[in-house]
Amino acid sequence: MEGRPLREECGVFGVFGVEKAAANVLVGLSALQHRGQEGCGVAVLEQTGRIAVRKGLGLVSQVFPRDAYREHAGCFAIGHVRYGTSGGGELDNVQPFVFHRNPYDFAVVHNGNIVNTEELKIELERMGTLFRSSSDSEILGHLVHVLSTGKEGLTAHSLKRALNLIDGAFSFLVLTPDRLYACRDKYGFRPLSIARLGDGFAVGSETCALHAIGAHGIRDILPGEVVEIGPHGIASSFFATEHRNALCAMEYIYFARPDSDIEGVNVHAYRVESGKILFRESPVEADMVFGVPDSGLSGAIGYSRASGLPLETGLIKNFYVGRTFIQPNQSLRMTGVRMKLTPVPSVVKGKRVVVLDDSIVRGTTSRQIVRMLRDAGAAEIHLRITSAPLRHPCYYGVDISTEAELISARMDVDGVCRYIGADSLAFLSEAGMLEAGRRTDLCMACFNGRYPTALYSHGED
Numbered sequence: 453m454e455g456r457p458l459r460e461e462c463g464v465f466g467v468f469g470v471e472k473a474a475a476n477v478l479v480g481l482s483a484l485q486h487r488g489q490e491g492c493g494v495a496v497l498e499q500t501g502r503i504a505v506r507k508g509l510g511l512v513s514q515v516f517p518r519d520a521y522r523e524h525a526g527c528f529a530i531g532h533v534r535y536g537t538s539g540g541g542e543l544d545n546v547q548p549f550v551f552h553r554n555p556y557d558f559a560v561v562h563n564g565n566i567v568n569t570e571e572l573k574i575e576l577e578r579m580g581t582l583f584r585s586s587s588d589s590e591i592l593g594h595l596v597h598v599l600s601t602g603k604e605g606l607t608a609h610s611l612k613r614a615l616n617l618i619d620g621a622f623s624f625l626v627l628t629p630d631r632l633y634a635c636r637d638k639y640g641f642r643p644l645s646i647a648r649l650g651d652g653f654a655v656g657s658e659t660c661a662l663h664a665i666g667a668h669g670i671r672d673i674l675p676g677e678v679v680e681i682g683p684h685g686i687a688s689s690f691f692a693t694e695h696r697n698a699l700c701a702m703e704y705i706y707f708a709r710p711d712s713d714i715e716g717v718n719v720h721a722y723r724v725e726s727g728k729i730l731f732r733e734s735p736v737e738a739d740m741v742f743g744v745p746d747s748g749l750s751g752a753i754g755y756s757r758a759s760g761l762p763l764e765t766g767l768i769k770n771f772y773v774g775r776t777f778i779q780p781n782q783s784l785r786m787t788g789v790r791m792k793l794t795p796v797p798s799v800v801k802g803k804r805v806v807v808l809d810d811s812i813v814r815g816t817t818s819r820q821i822v823r824m825l826r827d828a829g830a831a832e833i834h835l836r837i838t839s840a841p842l843r844h845p846c847y848y849g850v851d852i853s854t855e856a857e858l859i860s861a862r863m864d865v866d867g868v869c870r871y872i873g874a875d876s877l878a879f880l881s882e883a884g885m886l887e888a889g890r891r892t893d894l895c896m897a898c899f900n901g902r903y904p905t906a907l908y909s910h911g912e913d
């Protein structure tokens with residue numbers, strides 16, 4: 453990904469029925485840090501039956517001291533890492549959200565983006581609801597409250613009724629004094645998995661986080677499924693009768709960690725496969741192949757294996773500079789790329805190189821990379837992208853907000869190639885994106901404009 457300009461909305465993690473649950477949640481959140489760096493928080497059930505929340509702006513290691521929760525014996529906790537594509541970056545929007553309601557508290561964390569937020573907010577405000585944040589994630593808690601009877605509070609029944617009113621992308625965890633609910637939207641946009649941990653359970657956005665705390669017996673939570681974890685074990689049911697397997701393609705291509713498995717496919721293996729298919733679709737005569745670190749590396753392995761071209765290290769990443777997306781304007785962003793990526797002149801000099809990257813957003817970073825490789829003496833530069841051209845906005849929790857920022861929405865492949873200055877450019881086909889994961893369905897709306905949901909107010913001019 454060029455300069456990581458795309459950002460994922462969030463990661464969620466929860467532990468139920470295991471001592472030192474909050475400390476385990478912090479380990480899980482640290483493993484999910486790539487999904488959000490703006491803020492993070494943990495909600496833990498206290499002995500009093502109250503749910504206490506601690507949250508802040510920044511990385512897990514910045515918000516929580518090393519010994520945070522080390523002595524906290526509580527067995528029930530959920531947590532969240534945030535990059536907000538909906539709502540602002542202020543503390544009010546950092547999750548978990550705790551709802552102090554009769555007869556008991558409950559806490560909510562959310563990964564994704566709700567597309568009918570405006571419609572639901574208008575209705576809830578008409579009924580007297582006061583929102584504390586500008587985040588769409590608060591909606592579930594208010595809906596559940598409105599739909600619950602005073603005596604019972606939140607139940608699986610009221611939760612499912614609320615989920616049925618929400619449209620869009622969501623993986624929710626909901627913690628009550630004696631239950632943890634894990635819910636995935638009926639399209640399955642965002643990944644969510646559950647596993648055994650000691651005598652209890654853990655749930656998380658990615659399996660890498662479940663492995664990090666030693667959980668085992670991992671399985672995906674299915675689109676439209678609600679898993680209720682309680683004192684007597686777990687119960688599975690579905691809130692929606694119709695569901696799809698429209699996982700966000702970008703999870704495989706770019707967002708998820710290579711050591712995570714999503715719906716039976718390892719993310720690294722998906723990327724290797726996409727590199728192989730890309731060679732089959734767009735071969736080129738060259739001397740070597742290498743990837744743009746990090747998410748182009750696995751694709752380069754696949755392209756190298758399929759082509760027989762040697763796999764090299766032609767670009768080095770400096771891990772200790774800030775991410776380019778932090779730079780607020782174009783010229784600073786260009787400087788940022790040079791600080792972050794460096795060609796290896798002794799490797800590329802005089803060589804015809806194939807460079808694998810996962811996507812092209814604005815085109816500015818690819819252009820910089822090509823320029824740097826030419827300056828380092830590369831004879832020919834052939835760019836291969838392990839996804840289709842990005843042409844449409846995303847409404848499901850990834851900050852591709854306008855077509856204007858997408859170079860492939862304005863130019864065809866030849867035009868993009870000329871702009872970035874490569875000798876050739878090719879993208880993976882949509883069929884190749886499906887084939888790499890042995891899938892028949894994925895959300896690919898930012899590539900082809902076919903949105904799995906209605907767009908509500910997002911679709912208006």
Ligand code: SF4
Pocket residue numbers: 641699700701702703845846847848849850895896897898899
């Ligand atoms: S539109 Fe693109 S980024 Fe958004 S969920 Fe679909 S595939 Fe993912």
